[in-house]
Amino acid sequence: MISAALTVEQRQRLVRVARGQEDGDLLIRGAxxxxxxTREVFEADVVIAEGRIAAFGPGYGAARVVGARGAFLAPGFMDGHVHIESSLLTPAGFARAVLPRGTTGIVAEPHxxxxxxxxxxxxWMLDAGRSSGLRVWASAPSCVPASEFEQGGAAVGAADIAEMLALPSVxxxxxxxxxxxxxxxxxxxxEVLEAGRRAGGFGAARRMDGHASGVGGRDLHAYAAAGLHSDHExxxxxxxxxxxxxxxxLMVREGSxxxxxxxxxxxxREGPRRAMLVSDDVSVDELLELGHLDRLLRMCVSGGLHPADAVALVTCNPAEYWGLHDYGLLAPGxxxxCVLLKDLAGFEVLETFVGGQEARAGSSTPPLPGGGVDLGAGWSAATFDxxxxxxxxxxxxxxxxxxxxxxxxxxxxxxxxxRYGRAGPGQTAxxxxxxxxxxxTGGTLGISVLHDAHNAAFLGGTDADIRAAGAALEQLGGGVVVVAGGEVRASLPLPYAGLMTDADPHAAAAAVGQITAAVRALGCVLPYPVTTLSFLGLTVIPALxxxxRGLLDVGAWQMIGGADHN
Structure with missing residues (x-):
């Protein structure tokens, strides 16, 4: 949901409303x-016209008036780095989960x-975002695959990235x-870094996000000198x-x-000028149970931050970083x-507004071809020594x-x-x-969500249970399954690329809850087993x-051993 620029006529009307010469569209009174x-909280009426803030102060009129009665009015929250797919939801489903929590905009990283x-x-992510009810921007994936040790369903080079960088809203x-x-x-x-630099025009790069897990000292300085602008690791x-x-x-990450x-x-608490809060990867069950950026704000304020400083970390700071110059503040133009809050401790949301309208999540998702699971003809007889x-x-x-x-x-x-059917006849890789x-200690948790190549992963179980879990994933076309004794105990189909469901977030969260309960009954102690398992294949995160293809020692940047081919 990205708004078009105002016409001259609309901008001139906004000026007239700000001067009190004309009524606005919405007045939030007594906020x-x-x-x-300015690191302050002050009481004022806020008048809105043409989807923009016109002014704040007394004496304004509007076609519609909302009485805030002292409730706190803050800019809408913005997540500056999030993988929607990790929630297991489509953009519309993600919007249904986070709009009631005060999130109005996100920068999606759809790698x-x-x-x-x-x-x-x-x-597709941008198309789906436009009808989601959220403002969805994106960054162009730079590492597909994440490294030479991974192979997913696609590979993206510098020329592809240049085309992605040219898309509106990227x-x-x-x-x-x-x-x-x-x-x-x-x-x-x-070549990819240069594509990012050239996309900025006038010799200046657009934002180039970093990801430097465990990097420090001279290597960190060298990484920054290459032109990267941020890090969330x-x-x-x-x-x-x-x-x-x-x-x-500094992107401070708090995900699942x-x-x-x-x-x-x-x-x-030291007040760094260049910092923000991001969720990166957060599961649907946690979104509904604990919240999104509102949860992070609660943590910050209870940890000693001034509420206005905490709010800056999810509003004007990410907007400034990404060059979204007319977002992130309640200010004219x-x-x-914006989000109406009961208080600045619990950050309970009373109402969320996007473009001066009550936030409403979308109900449709465009079709997405491709993305099933094919483990190879030899899977039914595979062993896993x-x-x-x-x-x-x-x-x-x-x-x-x-x-x-x-x-x-x-x-x-x-x-x-x-999972992409690349094994030879009668084989599996x-x-x-x-x-x-x-x-x-028993049974198998199987998923088709494995960062970043998104092959299939299976935790625990006998050979028979692992094979049964793989067969179940193939039948679902991707998703999450729990198998014990050859029987599927819980499952969640993910028909969108084996990564996402268009189900209602509460239904998806209930399915994830059943999966979690099923693996805990089998001895698992992980708080979020699906999310944790999904990162055990990401080759750019230490240590193993x-x-x-085999087991990777990330620190040494070499394979310890090669793959079995059965």
């Missing part, structure tokens, strides 16, 4: 206005979808995850401060798989995206990083299989390793990750 630009269906996935280059390629002058990676105060000193915008806000609150000398992947419940344990210390198998930390 306590949150102004992050999950682009990894499955190619560059057309970005266009604000810049998405997170550059292949930091080894940046640091080591990989030609393909640098800081997990400690020291890492956060180092990024700010290097001139990078990686929770960094509590650790970085000391840095935010700015888009009338683990090489005895391989190290163990130590799974962490609240981070997307993993540890490296000694061989023999694992207790749960992980299988990752190519997969690899297997041991994990620790999940607690899963599994792909169909």
């Amino acid at each position: 306590s206005v949150v102004q992050p630009a 999950e979808l682009v990894n499955v269906v190619g560059a057309a996935g970005l266009g 604000l810049g280059l998405a997170e550059m995850m292949n930091y080894p390629g940046v640091l080591n002058a990989d030609p393909g990676v640098w 800081a997990t400690t105060p020291e890492e956060a401060r180092e990024r700010l000193r290097a001139g990078l915008w 798989a990686a929770r960094n806000l509590a650790a970085l609150l000391p840095v935010l 700015y888009h009338a995206d 683990v090489p005895a000398h391989w190290p163990v992947m130590e799974v962490r419940p609240d981070q997307i990083t993993t540890g490296m344990g000694a061989p023999g210390s694992g207790d749960t198998r992980l299988v990752v299989a190519d 997969h690899s297997t390793c041991w994990t620790s930390g999940t607690g899963l 990750k599994l792909t169909p």
